[in-house]
Amino acid sequence: MVESNPTVPFRSIQEQVLTRLQVGVSINKVQRAKATATKQVSGDYTKQYEVLRDYLMELQATNVGTTVKLEVVNEPNSTRETRQFKRVYICLGALKKGFNAGLRDILGLDGAFMKGPFPGQVLTAVGLDSNNGIYPLAYAIVETENMSRAGSDILLNNLCEVFNSKLIHGRNKPIISCLEYIRQYLMRRICNVKKVMSKAPGPLTPTTSKLTERNKEASVQYRARWNGTAKYEVYGPWHDQHVVDMTNMSCTCRRWELNGIPCRHAIATIHEMADSGDKFRELYTYVNKVCWLQTWNEAYSYTVDPIKGRSMWPKSTCPFQLTPPPHHNIPGRPKTKRKRSVDEKYDKQMQNHGAGKPEKLTRKFVSVRCGKCNNRGHNSRTCKGQGGNVESNEGGNAGSSQGGNA
Template sequence: MKKGFKACLRDFLGLDGAHMKGPYPGQILTAVGLDSNNGIYPLAYAIVEIENCESWKWFLECLGDDLDLHAMSNFSFVSDRQKGLLQAVSQLFPCAEPRFCLRHIHENMKKQWRTKEYKDHLWDCATATTVPEFNHFMHQFSLYDKSTYEWLKSIPPQHWAKSHFTGRATTDMLLNNLCEVFNGKLVDGRDKPIISCLEFIREYMMKRTCNVLKVQQKCVGPLTPTATKIMEKNEAAATQYIAEWCGDEKYQVKGPWNDQHVVDMHERIMVSVYKSSILMSTRCTGYKLGKLHMGTRWNQIKGRALWPRSECPMQITPPPHRNQPGRPKRKRRQSMEEKSQSKSQSQSQRSDVGPSEIHGHGPHGSGKLTRKFVSVTCSKCGNKGHNSRTCKGQGGT
């Protein structure tokens, strides 16, 4: 399992502990990774007497030796904040990124605030992808309930909010379902003696590996089934975005909801839907404009929603609005030279046509029909010179 993990898996692990159910007390500590199909990858397990900082420290030391993790490794661990776990991680891996399971944060929140609205606000804040969007949802949460907002604010957002993750683990997982699923498979073995329990876990992992190999043999295409679904979803959403090449490997991507992002293909900043839009644009249009014939390039900017707030103490008010008299003009004002040119052109056009043709068109050669020199017949009385609206009952002969 460690050879497979070091070969192709992400630097992301879920850590959890579960109680033994039989007459033999103890705790089962587990470490579960995430495979390329977003499924669980059981990596390591051990039975200890009690769950504390010392037991977790011993477990992580053995795990670090197996995976060649040194003290400055940039790993990401997601957990339920078990007893002594965070302290052990900070001592052994000070550069690691600890994440907290959002479901357990919600469970702690439900002790005081139980309604569904609190859960919705929590998930809006956690799933926000940018810091301005996160601040917006946190502000909405504070307007809904100030006390809950202060309680949630006490938890550092880099541990539970997607917008504050470093991105080193290349996954935005917010839950510790990896270990929860694995622990659920071990329920029938946790009431057995220690040796029998360890044998039960080993057989389960052996069977699971064989089942995954069978699924791989049936898989069609270069991607896993889950990755294929994600790619198809991103391609469908990317059709609504427009990618503009800005030089080098940078693109400016505009969305249908006035969202705008800068994508760096070399640094792989802002991927998923925006990157899919760029790939589709380059594939369909053959986009490579070459070098720009200019000394400098324009800097790309993000959309309005991502602009930072100004720290200016003065509040700038908009200028007073005053409606102009008359109907709003749609055409721009012409200069005197343009007016003289258009007048001379209309006169030359009128000189080329006869008087009957002039009478049938509007002034200045506009081509519009006019009623000048046309006699109107009333539909009521039949006399000429007026219409039915101004008719006063004149009788005809």
């Protein structure tokens, strides 16, 4: 049930158990059962880091030209046999070749928060294809957005919003399951675009054909005057007058240069050339090759290859075992209230006690033990998966060491 519908409500599971098995169970037991089933279906959050290197090796072996970069946390103790995960970057070889074949050198960068015990962010780099659709190029899982990936002062995240909306159900999965969710979506998307592409009449992409037809309808209201060279003066309603240069394939309205599609002024000029008996080509040849159906086909001619099961993955020879990343506070809205010291809290408590309004005692110096990871310094409600990151010290030392690691 959980495998077919991961978002199935607890009440629905409770009712189906009662209907099928004639057994009444509490909602708490249903929550624990669903958590166990989800762990079996999606995988363990901690153990998937141990085989992450194997997954990346399988990905590079099956998809030629794939770029993978794995970074771990710096460890001052070189004799330690474990390394904590920090970030991973993946650019599939098929997407790399398709992006170069698409002839549109523009990228949008954006990030989306991950869910689960190890918070982080999924960063995506998305381009545009010949049909003005998204073309995902690369993706990465990092600890947070920072300035160590920044190579430009321009962030075009509008391109990535559509792609990020497709990854909502994958951001709450363990790291390998999340990466596989993204890869499988990219593999399916290329197939879906090919189906749409096979129905396109050409020679332009469907979106380009619609825009060209719209400009052709508007061009009937314009007239062009030749100046004896390759330049034309085009005028129309509302004192709309521009200069079209057929040699440089440009217009002073700049629409032809921006989107690569002849504007209404350029199409009116082509009609004038046809009426005057001048040499002219078919209309689609004046469109930038980026918008041709042939270019769209070349961009999606490279496919993402499937990979084998986990039991057949190559084994990494790295002597260090990869562990989950260290816990850190995700960025958010800063606090507006000043933190009071212990003396200030004690003075206010005494004032309230004297006025007959006792205040709840603080638990600052009380050591609690978590019921999930069995470590001191936090409870099960605030547990962030610090199972291998915080040592079990006595008293308040665990809380201080946890804060230092964060």
